[in-house]
Amino acid sequence: MIYDAAVIGAGPAGITAALYLVRSGVSTALVEDGAAGGQILSTAEIENYPGFPKGIKGWELADLFEAHLSPYPVERIRARIARAEAGAPGKPALLHADDGSVLQAKAVIACTGARHRELGVPGEREFAGRGVSYCAVCDGNFYRGMDVAVVGGGNSALEESLYLARIVRKVYLIHRREAFRGDRIYQDKVRSTENIELVTSCVVEKIAGQSAVETVAVRDVRTGGGRTIPVSGVFLYVGMQPSSGWLPADAVLDAGGFVQTDAEMRTDVPGFFAAGDIRAKHCRQVSSAVGDGAAAATSALSYLEQWHA
């Protein structure tokens, strides 16, 4: 079967794009290799999304997105897309999954978002799942009553420090600069939370332990002095890496691997559109992913008109 549109990734951008496409009457496949929801599934509390003035738990919002889409005849496909070949009007794009299956679609919307970036220090890979984590909401409960470190200076690090502070005994928030990048409102909350200690202007040198994490070693970038902090867990929030490697080679990426699009979400590959965190842009939030998804679907619908002309 050749689908009119294939949406790759069922995070906020992909679910929105699929909703707009299917409601416009085009045959739509939504391809996802994990659970629908994307990053919000590993986020304790989603803030800044209009309609939820008190915030909403990530999994609850994912359930609502799913409930909104489920009445519509979208073909849900469980697969990881590994490679794509561009099509053209009259010739569908080919989407190769890592299980060897191939999907054909006239228009493709890339909504594969981003995943955590590694810090790249000794001990990080060795202790992954044994004290090193990238998801406070998934793993925070294992550290109830213990001391943990959070590494990073953006909104994710600040938000997740606040979440962890409610569960653990103490959070050391380690950031390589003096000033945080995250929103003022989170900075203020972090500074007024008693069991969060700020360890600023410090870089992590090593995560160490016997069978699980026991310490994190940091170095002060101003004085060069070192400090070893005893912790049972280290949560890393040092940026995101886009899941863009599967796109055709003609898709233009920025230095960080994020996909360049125009304002209508068109990539440089005809018939390929991109929405959400995978895009080269400044604001990476649920609201902007949802907006991108709607715009990309609208552009894909215009492209499909050329196909059928």
Ligand SMILES: Cc1cc2nc3c(=O)[nH]c(=O)nc-3n(C[C@H](O)[C@H](O)[C@H](O)COP(=O)(O)OP(=O)(O)OC[C@H]3O[C@@H](n4cnc5c(N)ncnc54)[C@H](O)[C@@H]3O)c2cc1C
């Ligand atoms: C800790 C944390 C806290 C956050 N807090 C907030 C907040 O409070 N408010 C807010 O607005 N935003 C918040 N965000 C940001 C928000 O979650 C993202 O901006 C949003 O989820 C991006 O949506 P997306 O659909 O573009 O991508 P994603 O959510 O990344 O979804 C991409 C989906 O694509 C799938 N996928 C990836 N590659 C493939 C492939 N090759 N084949 C098939 N499927 C694939 C993935 O499994 C995933 O389900 C937070 C993010 C984090 C990490």
